[in-house]
Amino acid sequence: MSIEDNGGLRVLAINILGRFLSNRDNNIRYVALNMLMKAITVDAQAVQRHRATILECVKDSDASIRKRALELVYLLVNETNVKPLTKELIDYLEVSDQDFKGDLTAKICSIVEKFSPEKIWYIDQMLKVLAEAGNFVKDEVWHALIVVISNASDLHGYTVRALYKAFKTSSEQESLVRVAVWCIGEYGDMLMNNVGMLGIEDSVTVTDSDIVDVVEIAIKHHASDLTTKAMALIALLKLSSRFPSCSERIKDIIVHHKGSLVLELQQRSLEFNSIIDKHQNIRSTLVERMPILDEATFTTRRAGSLPAAVSTSGGASLNLPNGAVKPSTSLLVDLLDLSDDVPAAPSSSGGDFLQDLLGVDLSPAPTQSGTNQVQKAGTDVLLDLLSIGAHPVQSSSSTTDILSPIQNEKSPIATLDALLPSSSLSAQATSAKAAPMMDLLDGFSPSPSKPEDNGSVYPPLVAFESSSLRITFNFSKQPGNPQITIVLATFTNLTPNVFTDFIFQAAVPKFLQLHLDPASSNILPASGNGSITQNLRVTNNQHGKKSIVMRTRISYKINNKDTLEEAQINNFPRDL
Known part of the structure; x- marks a missing residue:
């Protein structure tokens, strides 16, 4: 291997390592896998010849060999062999040990995203992974899938039908349920009307009641967490407009959560019930389809340009692609439209992040304790730099004080921010001051206040x-x-x-x-x-x-x- 000018010797060495993989001794096989990982950077083509043997090692009973072989397979994947290798890995995913499913799922998702030759293949493979091991899939993976589905306008009908069928057999897989609920809320009418049928599909007969059944199962399932139930409530609100005949049934399901012990679900239930009852004239506008999500921007942000999203105390991420409420710091970023379904500013480095983003002077004012100033940088910067509409704050330690006027008025309207067009933000700020919680949408016309006339002493x-x-x-x-x-x-x-x-x-x-x-x-x-x-x-x-x-x-x-x-x-x- 170390004689660089003799390619024949390298191939011979790699072939010997390939034979080592068939040895019964685990130590010899592990050493061979380690050496092949080094050899692949020198002669990838020679290592590719032993692909079938390496794949067998992925199914080995020894956990160390399985993990090392999986890492080697990941390095072997390219545009020409991605389809057969992915098929082999997904087939093995169905029978693999629970302890190994997490690593295997992560590698498959990464391979599919990196080397996918076409969107329909990407969607098909991701749905297979979600149906088999959806509980092991990370949030950013199903977020990325929703972004791809949003951009594949010609596959909306195909995707929602495939998700409907997958839900019937794999409703216990949380990530699959979330993607299915989101797509049904957006494209439920396409599912019922068999819009966009492809030649590879079999026609499916689905009624509006069947579609509502799916969302109701998702929201009532004992294992569904806050994120899933919140997404299901929004899907029901959207379906109430798509399927008027099921509107009363949907209202009953939503009203059921008015007494929920989870404040988030209780608030959504009250607000959505108000929309269905009192705001028929604007409901269709509120629940129209999501605009196409920017795939390039999402990919850039996933690459690490922004930190991870803030989660609730229960661990469920509220950074939902269907417009769910976000934590207060994320809302402040949204008001400046700096983030779109993505991550909140970090508390530990908020100053640097916002300084780069807005290009303004964030150098701290002199204080008695420089250490305290640094520790509070994230909160203080969000407090002062993004205090749009906020009254002068009395205490920098209170998170409620740094919210916009919508939040300062204690009106639970944040959930509706995601459903309303951004142009109505100013209107909300005014209407929230005068309207009770159940009539949040009644006042859309702000009455401009007049400045105090104290005599101008400065030129325009x-x-x-x-x-x-x-x-x-x-x-x-x-x-x-x-x-x-x-x-x-x-x-x-x-x-x-x-x-x-x-x-x-x-x-x-x-x-x-x-x-x-x-x-x-x-x-x-x-x-x-x-x-x-x-x-x-x-x-x-x-x-x-x-x-x-x-x-x-x-x-x-x-x-x-x-x-x-x-x-x-x-x-x-x-x-x-």
Whole structure:
């Protein structure tokens, strides 16, 4: 093996190692597998000739040999042999020991994702794994499967039918149930109407009642955890719109959880029941199909650009692809649209993460104890940098204080955030203040508040201007309180096209606190024939020492096409 210029000797050595794999002595076989793992980097083709023998070692009774052989098979997989090797591994998965299923499942999922030649093959193999060992599949694996299904629009009907059949035989596999429930909620009508039938399929007769049965089984199964039941409730809400004839039955299932001891399920039950009872006119809009999930973005985030999602105390991840409620820190990130179904900012390194993301000065203000400042960095940065709509916080240790106005009003509307379009965030902030819990959706028209008129002593400032949009700030001060500045932001459309779903968001460094009132409208007329106004209240805790700086994010639609503009505003008057 060490004579590099003689390829024939290397092949001979690898063939000898291959014969070692047939030896009855476990030590000899283990040594051979170890050497072959080193040899594969030198001559992969020669090692490939012993693939069948290596696969037999994966089924060995000795756990150490099984594990080492599995690692070697993983290295042998390429685009040309991925299908036969995956078939062999999945066949063995059906009869493998419980202790080995976890490692085997992880390797199969990684192989399928990495070398999949086509989406239909990827979906088929993943469904086989979920049906056989779904309880061993990690959350990010079934999340990735949902992303792929979302992007395969021509396979939606095929996938939901395959999941329906798999559920009938493998309803005890938690990950399979979650993917099936999500797909049935999204594409249940395709299942009933046999939409998108492929030549390889057999037709299946399914009624709307049969489909509701599946979700009801999932939600009532004794082993279903919070994540599964939460996804099932959302699927039922969506099916209530897809299948009007089952609406009353679905309502009964949802109402059953009004007395649940789990607050999350109780809250969803109350809110969803309110939607079915009182909001028939907007229900179809609320529960329309999820937009296609961005596969490239999800893959990048899985690669490690963001930390793992926050989980509940029970261990069930609430970072659900069907729009379930997320923990408070994740909600704050969502308000800036920095994360999409993905991970919350970490508490230990939140400062660095947000500093890189927003590009603003997060250097801490002088304190008596530098150590304490570092330890509280994650909480403080989320508290001050993302305090959009939050009133000035009295205690940095309270997680409820760092929530948006939706949460500060103690209204359990977070679950509905995921169902409503993002353009209604401002409306929610206003309606939540006046509406009781059962009427969260009654008020969609915010009444703009007027700034306090204390006499402006600062000239208007053009804070941002592009070819399509101009933002002007007018400033006023509260008498006797120089730290507080009232900013009236005026948005002017410079194009001949109307802007819809207009949303203005802002973030500030930690020495500032920011409160945003609802905007006067979310429609910006064309060619300067009208404007949108929005009040901001900025509290500068370093007044006289540091100037105000702000990072802004403006999103809107032009002819239903999403547009995003970002800017950092550094030219505030120094004595604000």
